[in-house]
Amino acid sequence: MKKVFYVMAMSMLITAVSCSKGTEGTKPVDTKPVETTPTSFTAADATTAYTAFNRYFYNTSAKLYYSTTRRDGLAAIWTQAIYWDMAMNVYERTKDPAQLTMINDMYQGGFNQYDGYNWDNTTTWFIYDDMMWWVMALARANQLTGNDVYLQKAIAGFNRVWNGSYDPANGGMFWDFKHSGKNACINYPTVIAAMRLYKITGDASYLDKAKLIYSWSKANLMDAVTGRIADHKIGNNAPGYEDYTYNQGTAIGAAVALYKETKEVGYLDDAKLVAGYTQTKMGSNGLLPAEGDFNEQGVLKAIFAQYMVQLITDGGQSQYLDWVRTNINTGWKNRDTDRNLTFRNYAIHCPTGDIQSYEASSIVTFMQLCPPQQ
Template structure:
């Protein structure tokens, strides 16, 4: 057993109540560290092809909710993550087909969601739904150079920050700082899923435009988050904070990921080591505590949470690349190896429980199927090196 698996697991696991992996922790699974095959570059291509074959609607140009091809499509915010995957596929292999998918997904989601009219509160009624798309729009501009993506990103960011007259006052709390999650339900909660993505969006827009206001906003919201929903002793990220009460310390992989991404982007811009140190602490907590006892990223039951690994992948690769933290690669590759080995061999679909075989007739959601292909598109195979 390699040393990275042992590092900190049993010490920290004894001190922290680990809930994320409880569905694995039934006493029946004994991981074999030697015989699970290592995924290859061919496997990466197969995994992404299968994800699209079974979950992408080529007519509507949007991702379906389930593999049995119902009319329902995946949740609005998750479609931005699938668009990120398409961009990552293109960056990995710059084929005309991969480039076309980027434009097709923009077109299909635009038809589905009010042509990205951020003021349409029938489609866009939660701040973080918009902000995930703002991030992806900015990335699309970085990848393609198409100005329409930057225009959407900037208008979406302003809409979230400042609000819409007669509709809502915006996500930003001008009195106490931080970002509210919603306006529809009372504008009461400040969730990690809006605060850290706001930092990522602002930092990305600063990189593109060099407008200091974006960097100032990124620093401010990151500092509020550090003061309110971050544990500096362990690196864990709270799910939310409501009012002046204590944070809700429910843990989610995607919150760890977006916080890592926020810290890493600010480190990349400022070179201030405190950001890198915090990103490392967050990543270590995810690896050493949340991924215990099997050194595999955890899954969570219930709807939409299967996509958390795909989001985490997007930000961990930035820490690895920007911070030079290649020590995280064995853990992430191990997660991929187990998830891919347990795929449905016929359809090549994976699911969110990486330690359980996917049944041949099992209906798999776009959320659950996304994690392993998303990781594969970003984490290079060791088998081909």
């Protein structure tokens, strides 16, 4: 993801700001909050939501997604990996053979659009975290399909990022080619990718790298008292704390992955602490924050969904289930009922005009992952 840098006048220290995206067209006007109590979503609703998302955003020729309902340009490179994860979620939920075709089609779409996943192309790939989102998705696609091509692309991508991003002197992963800072959006995804590759290959070096980066991240990017995740760490400066759901989510995902493998309860405790901060300190009235003012931040809660639900299912933490379902039910209740599209701000009706795939993605993702209330 692109970041915006600014200079602090007093200290002259550089601080990296994650996901400060430019605008794309004219943003929709938010409507008044809705007061009605939502009913519980169903499995059929999850299918309806995904079908609608594809109808309005999927480019059947490019086999990738548009950025908005105008359908006049593709979504950002890193967000396509998040949408690919969504397709895999649907396949895991439904086991529909047509969805397996969708997974393979999206791989080909990325192959065609991004120079065959040539990780050495520094025009296509211009920051490390963009690569790592795809590495995570490629590894998962191999786990689901058994396609060795996906695994080899994931391994090559991981090696490219590790060799260019890892700081052997001071630890941690740099998010950009200029090594200007170490952000949560590269460090925690590196742990998740390494754990997936370890599970696939059995190569213990991936587990070692996952533990190494997690340890650095916990020491430098996590408030061990509150569970708040810092967005970035620049040199020897204090961590830059800014609340983003995707950073909270990938921190949870990294901790859960390590807990599942090692059974060390400390990792699970970390995941619960981070989840607790997100639940109690971010957003309002029990709803997650409405990130993404017509920019790529709209996709952040789709990433959070991926790993928050893993804490519930893989981590056995059902105490968060009602909270997650409340978010889903509220967002789905407030959808644009003509199009069945959902919005980044769950508390208001989805605007009826042009909206982004980014801001329409998170409720759809949550619905594929979270079991409906029986």
